[in-house]
Amino acid sequence: MIKKMKKISKNSPLPLYYQLKELLFELIKEGRLKTGDRLPAARKLAEYQDVSRMTVKKAVDELVNNGYLVRKQGSGTFVAELNKEYEISPIASFSEEMKKKGLSFKTELIKFDIINDKNAAEKLNIEAEDRIYHLQRLRIIDDLPFLLENTYLPIKDFPSLEKENLQESSLFKIMKERYGCILSRAEAEIEPVIINKDTAEKMGIKKQVLGLYLEQFTYSSDNKILEYTSAYYRNDSYKFKLKFKLNNLEEV
Amino acid sequence: MIKKMKKISKNSPLPLYYQLKELLFELIKEGRLKTGDRLPAARKLAEYQDVSRMTVKKAVDELVNNGYLVRKQGSGTFVAELNKEYEISPIASFSEEMKKKGLSFKTELIKFDIINDKNAAEKLNIEAEDRIYHLQRLRIIDDLPFLLENTYLPIKDFPSLEKENLQESSLFKIMKERYGCILSRAEAEIEPVIINKDTAEKMGIKKQVLGLYLEQFTYSSDNKILEYTSAYYRNDSYKFKLKFKLNNLEEV
DNA sequence: TAGGATAAGTGGTATATACCAATTATACAT
DNA sequence: ATGTATAATTGGTATATACCACTTATCCTA
Numbered sequence: 274m275i276k277k278m279k280k281i282s283k284n285s286p287l288p289l290y291y292q293l294k295e296l297l298f299e300l301i302k303e304g305r306l307k308t309g310d311r312l313p314a315a316r317k318l319a320e321y322q323d324v325s326r327m328t329v330k331k332a333v334d335e336l337v338n339n340g341y342l343v344r345k346q347g348s349g350t351f352v353a354e355l356n357k358e359y360e361i362s363p364i365a366s367f368s369e370e371m372k373k374k375g376l377s378f379k380t381e382l383i384k385f386d387i388i389n390d391k392n393a394a395e396k397l398n399i400e401a402e403d404r405i406y407h408l409q410r411l412r413i414i415d416d417l418p419f420l421l422e423n424t425y426l427p428i429k430d431f432p433s434l435e436k437e438n439l440q441e442s443s444l445f446k447i448m449k450e451r452y453g454c455i456l457s458r459a460e461a462e463i464e465p466v467i468i469n470k471d472t473a474e475k476m477g478i479k480k481q482v483l484g485l486y487l488e489q490f491t492y493s494s495d496n497k498i499l500e501y502t503s504a505y506y507r508n509d510s511y512k513f514k515l516k517f518k519l520n521n522l523e524e525v
Numbered sequence: 526m527i528k529k530m531k532k533i534s535k536n537s538p539l540p541l542y543y544q545l546k547e548l549l550f551e552l553i554k555e556g557r558l559k560t561g562d563r564l565p566a567a568r569k570l571a572e573y574q575d576v577s578r579m580t581v582k583k584a585v586d587e588l589v590n591n592g593y594l595v596r597k598q599g600s601g602t603f604v605a606e607l608n609k610e611y612e613i614s615p616i617a618s619f620s621e622e623m624k625k626k627g628l629s630f631k632t633e634l635i636k637f638d639i640i641n642d643k644n645a646a647e648k649l650n651i652e653a654e655d656r657i658y659h660l661q662r663l664r665i666i667d668d669l670p671f672l673l674e675n676t677y678l679p680i681k682d683f684p685s686l687e688k689e690n691l692q693e694s695s696l697f698k699i700m701k702e703r704y705g706c707i708l709s710r711a712e713a714e715i716e717p718v719i720i721n722k723d724t725a726e727k728m729g730i731k732k733q734v735l736g737l738y739l740e741q742f743t744y745s746s747d748n749k750i751l752e753y754t755s756a757y758y759r760n761d762s763y764k765f766k767l768k769f770k771l772n773n774l775e776e777v
Numbered sequence: 778t779a780g781g782a783t784a785a786g787t788g789g790t791a792t793a794t795a796c797c798a799a800t801t802a803t804a805c806a807t
Numbered sequence: 808a809t810g811t812a813t814a815a816t817t818g819g820t821a822t823a824t825a826c827c828a829c830t831t832a833t834c835c836t837a
Contacts, residue, residue, distance in 0.1 A: 347829030456771040465717030465735045483717045513715045519708040599800030
């Protein structure tokens with residue numbers, strides 16, 4: 274069994290399979306379970322945690338679905354490659370990829386304002402007079418900025434958000450942990466653009482360059498827009514990559 | 526119960542939950558189950574199909590995961606909106622979106638050659654001397670081409686593929702049904718480009734335009750490259766859209 | 778020693794059952 | 808007619824059990 278593995282709690286309001294999933298995920302994230310490592314057999318893990326094998330299966334199922342684990346019938350369940358197989362969120366895949374290469378990834382908060390903007394309000398599907406947070410952030414890999422993004426959040430959904438919070442933690446993390454948001458899905462539109470001088474300068478680019486412009490909406494599980502982001506990705510030093518799972522039902 | 530619903534076969538080598546999933550998916554695809562329709566209750570469906578409720582649950586689970594169905598505890602399980610919530614494959618989302626708007630979607634096969642190309646072989650991760658199918662296809666919506674793509678397939682994996690097959694059915698469908706491929710995942714890189722005159726002309730564009738260039742690799746479940754496609758997307762009349770699910774485990 | 782049969786271990790599917798949580802329908806009292 | 812309590816229905820979680828399919832380890836035989 275995994276050394277000093279925590280036990281899940283039977284008294285928790287959270288489902289057992291969910292607790293187990295989180296527990297295993299933490300072990301992977303913390304590196305106590307490394308790429309290629311074999312998980313304890315489902316039967317053993319079930320015995321150790323004092324739950325049924327089916328409960329273990331359900332926990333593992335979800336991690337397999339999310340690409341963190343790989344099953345091999347007759348052989349075992351193994352930790353998948355660190356660069357997750359199904360990673361679509363563009364920034365996530367950038368940061369993963371860079372971390373893999375041992376490069377540093379950081380975010381610089383350029384602006385944090387409270388605004389009142391008709392266009393942004395429309396995008397967020399709220400009243401024109403509603404106040405909105407406007408964040409401008411620069412994403413940097415190894416001192417080289419690769420995207421400049423403007424994020425808009427309705428104040429009413431995220432009361433008393435402070436600049437400091439954002440410097441300590443990631444926005445998504447704050448949304449989830451502090452405001453209890455359930456981030457469910459996102460939609461993005463991608464366009465080729467010639468990055469204007471002003472934007473380019475903020476990224477430290479001198480001449481006009483070709484780049485990608487991306488608009489993204491993040492939705493909660495009840496289909497409300499939680500966040501709207503538009504971003505300019507430079508293309509001269511980075512590549513925009515998507516990894517996705519093919520659902521065996523669709524045609525095309 | 527759904528009118529004249531087929532019964533699944535207990536003698537089939539396919540798992541019961543899998544048969545049921547396919548059956549339900551067919552009903553949705555054929556429109557016999559429409560957006561918003563309620564599925565029979567799991568207990569009823571289990572009784573009708575003579576399987577356990579857990580088996581029904583597993584079948585429905587997968588369709589929920591793929592965004593075709595939506596569950597509401599205490600209320601029922603419903604058919605989700607036609608435009609699937611989690612659709613990443615760019616072409617799939619194009620065609621779905623267009624069908625929704627009542628526009629026609631067709632594919633024109635411009636080239637079907639057998640070639641011997643070092644670059645393509647390298648991309649496909651096969652020997653330089655291996656022969657390769659080269660397909661050039663134009664995707665058209667309502668008589669307006671929106672992308673030109675070059676697809677490369679190793680001959681050894683798809684013996685005796687004919688031009689005629691491709692005109693009748695989609696490539697993915699052929700790969701799956703005729704060659705028994707399990708399409709597992711794909712990776713794509715997106716770049717902004719100025720579409721050259723030759724390419725633009727094939728799409729019926731007169732002047733030079735900004736567009737997107739996409740390279741995509743499709744992998745089988747055992748991680749082999751099944752297909753390599755590069756495509757030019759025009760951006761003057763269409764928008765490149767991605768829809769994806771947010772996995773509640775990741776940060777960013 | 779090599780090969781093949783066997784056993785053990787792993788994940789995969791399937792069932793029957795039990796109880797919980799949320800929603801909806803019903804019956805009843807006012 | 809309205810509101811409220813209750814029952815019925817639906818999906819959610821969890822268990823114990825059984826057997827299958829595939830892989831790996833072991834043992835025995837030639």
